Amino acid sequence: MQDANTPGICEGYLMKRRKWPLKGWHKRYFVLDKGILRYSKNQHDFSKGKMHGALDVSLAVMSVNKKARRIDLDAGDILYHMKVSYCILLQYDAIKLTVSDYLHVCLCFTQSGSGRSLSFHAPSVADSAAEYFDACDELMCASSSEMSDESGLSDGSSNSEPDEAHGYLSKAPAKLNSIKNTGHRTTLPAVCPDNSHVGLMTILYNNIGKDLSRVSMPAALNEPVCLLQRLCEELEYSDLLDTANHTDDPYQRMVYIAAFAISGYATAQYRNRYKPFNPVLGETFECIREDRGFRYISEQVSHHPPISACHAESNNFNFWQDQRWKNKFWGKSLEIMPTGMVNVTLKNYGDHYEWNKVVTCIHNVLSQQRYLEHYGEVIIRNLKSSVCTCKITFVKVYGSKNEVQGQVLDETGNIVHRFGGFWHEGIFCDTLPNPQCIWKPNPQPKNYMIYYGFSSFAMEMNELTPDLKPLLPPTDTRLRPDQRLLEEGKIEETDKKKDEVEEKQRERRKILAKRGEEHIPCFFRKTLDAAGKEVWLYNGTYWKIRDNAGFVNVKNLELW
Numbered sequence: 347m348q349d350a351n352t353p354g355i356c357e358g359y360l361m362k363r364r365k366w367p368l369k370g371w372h373k374r375y376f377v378l379d380k381g382i383l384r385y386s387k388n389q390h391d392f393s394k395g396k397m398h399g400a401l402d403v404s405l406a407v408m409s410v411n412k413k414a415r416r417i418d419l420d421a422g423d424i425l426y427h428m429k430v431s432y433c434i435l436l437q438y439d440a441i442k443l444t445v446s447d448y449l450h451v452c453l454c455f456t457q458s459g460s461g462r463s464l465s466f467h468a469p470s471v472a473d474s475a476a477e478y479f480d481a482c483d484e485l486m487c488a489s490s491s492e493m494s495d496e497s498g499l500s501d502g503s504s505n506s507e508p509d510e511a512h513g514y515l516s517k518a519p520a521k522l523n524s525i526k527n528t529g530h531r532t533t534l535p536a537v538c539p540d541n542s543h544v545g546l547m548t549i550l551y552n553n554i555g556k557d558l559s560r561v562s563m564p565a566a567l568n569e570p571v572c573l574l575q576r577l578c579e580e581l582e583y584s585d586l587l588d589t590a591n592h593t594d595d596p597y598q599r600m601v602y603i604a605a606f607a608i609s610g611y612a613t614a615q616y617r618n619r620y621k622p623f624n625p626v627l628g629e630t631f632e633c634i635r636e637d638r639g640f641r642y643i644s645e646q647v648s649h650h651p652p653i654s655a656c657h658a659e660s661n662n663f664n665f666w667q668d669q670r671w672k673n674k675f676w677g678k679s680l681e682i683m684p685t686g687m688v689n690v691t692l693k694n695y696g697d698h699y700e701w702n703k704v705v706t707c708i709h710n711v712l713s714q715q716r717y718l719e720h721y722g723e724v725i726i727r728n729l730k731s732s733v734c735t736c737k738i739t740f741v742k743v744y745g746s747k748n749e750v751q752g753q754v755l756d757e758t759g760n761i762v763h764r765f766g767g768f769w770h771e772g773i774f775c776d777t778l779p780n781p782q783c784i785w786k787p788n789p790q791p792k793n794y795m796i797y798y799g800f801s802s803f804a805m806e807m808n809e810l811t812p813d814l815k816p817l818l819p820p821t822d823t824r825l826r827p828d829q830r831l832l833e834e835g836k837i838e839e840t841d842k843k844k845d846e847v848e849e850k851q852r853e854r855r856k857i858l859a860k861r862g863e864e865h866i867p868c869f870f871r872k873t874l875d876a877a878g879k880e881v882w883l884y885n886g887t888y889w890k891i892r893d894n895a896g897f898v899n900v901k902n903l904e905l906w
């Protein structure tokens with residue numbers, strides 16, 4: 347959508363947020379030509395044709411943060427974060443420009459070092475109303491604070507792009523690929539609804555400034571699992587923890603813990619068309635898996651902000667985390683920044699591993715071209731021993747999709763093990779005594795596309811068998827009526843029921859507020875960890891009650 351009056355080529359230096367490592371900024375040479383923005387390390391590289399990604403600015407949503415002198419361009423697939431060294435943003439505040447014109451102005455100013463007269467043409471506001479949607483200013487302050495990434499200004503001389511992906515996953519052993527009979531259901535009662543017609547754009551734009559989790563959306567956008575169950579899905583490859591608990595070498599053990607940390611992201615590959623139910627405050631979900639040797643309990647412990655706490659135990663390990671996150675909506679993409687830590691202890695060695703989660707980005711969130719990407723660094727520490735740590739990088743480099751690289755480091759920082767692969771395909775470690783594929787996702791079940799993209803494990807999540815029903819507390823997700831209706835394919839009834847469940851929650855809140863009381867979770871308690879961070883720990887009561895008198899004898903919340 348080039349305007350005839352727009353100046354042709356414009357170029358200059360801007361600061362660009364580093365892709366690798368993810369923090370800090372470096373100076374890059376940008377060229378805007380016929381509406382396409384490209385960049386190189388410097389002018390010399392550009393003249394030699396050494397260019398990095400191309401972004402079509404007519405397709406991008408721009409957001410400007412004047413105070414931080416930041417321009418963020420979101421073209422759905424590509425997200426550029428830039429900084430300008432002059433306060434030109436302020437100067438051009440009053441004039442409505444297209445994204446393309448705006449960038450022209452910025453580039454020309456940086457190039458000349460001072461205000462150079464430009465013959466730009468201000469288009470009609472209506473032309474570009476959508477492009478002007480200033481997503482960031484409002485959404486960022488509402489739901490998140492800016493990451494502190496001001497440090498580490500790079501001079502642009504370091505070549506830090508990582509190696510190419512390796513094609514070694516074909517060596518994966520075949521046994522990792524077989525589907526086991528678990529005695530659980532293998533499909534859902536009804537296929538998923540087509541939700542491509544739902545006007546997400548309107549919903550999101552009408553709710554600017556609100557946390558996505560607070561926005562009530564039509565049921566056709568939901569999948570019949572809730573976030574407590576999604577958290578349990580992270581245990582799909584719990585056998586890696588079992589293996590770790592039988593691996594004497596602490597460095598190798600760490601490799602298995604790392605593979606487990608990565609494996610939790612695999613399901614995201616097929617799960618971008620629907621969103622999980624948001625559990626109501628006090629909702630619980632248990633999952634007893636004799637075949638996998640663990641039992642899991644989770645509870646929604648806070649509503650604003652939403653926090654889901656969970657705990658799993660087996661003969662080999664304990665696993666717990668409280669999940670919370672911040673959202674950043676950039677106009678086309680939504681970034682999810684989880685803030686809680688994941689914890690695993692191993693019974694045989696007394697290890698206590700702790701690690702962070704990476705950023706998940708939903709690209710093109712408003713369209714059917716939606717897909718998920720994870721990026722950032724995971725650091726795994728063993729709080730009980732400093733023998734080794736592990737660093738996993740979810741690579742964010744143009745042209746290398748879903749790549750992960752990791753290293754196990756000894757106390758002095760030497761690399762003991764290296765591994766890598768793709769979070770949707772598998773991980774290979776070539777430094778083990780016999781180099782091998784250490785994890786590969788299970789094959790997707792037949793017809794998974796018409797069943798919300800669920801894995802077999804996800805299909806089993808909301809199953810309610812007659813023998814299980816009387817043993818569950820009434821707060822268990824499996825008994826949540828709207829989610830059950832959706833699972834059965836009754837979309838309209840789901841919508842109605844969902845409103846009722848949400849309304850009931852609001853009423854409970856009002857009553858508590860009136861009494862000046864605070865909701866107290868049943869099975870988790872809030873404490874501070876060693877670093878002074880607020881964490882939610884299992885209080886031990888759930889299984890005690892369930893194994894003894896059962897939940898019929900206790901006073902339970904009435905959630906629906």
Ligand SMILES: CC(C)CCC[C@@H](C)[C@H]1CC[C@H]2[C@@H]3CC=C4C[C@@H](O)CC[C@]4(C)[C@H]3CC[C@]12C
Binds near residue numbers: 671682703
């Ligand atoms: C509006 C709808 C249709 C768009 C689809 C949104 C979906 C893809 C979003 C909504 C909530 C998101 C989840 C929220 C939190 C986490 C925890 C994080 O550690 C991994 C990603 C994960 C699990 C997200 C995956 C993507 C997700 C499921």
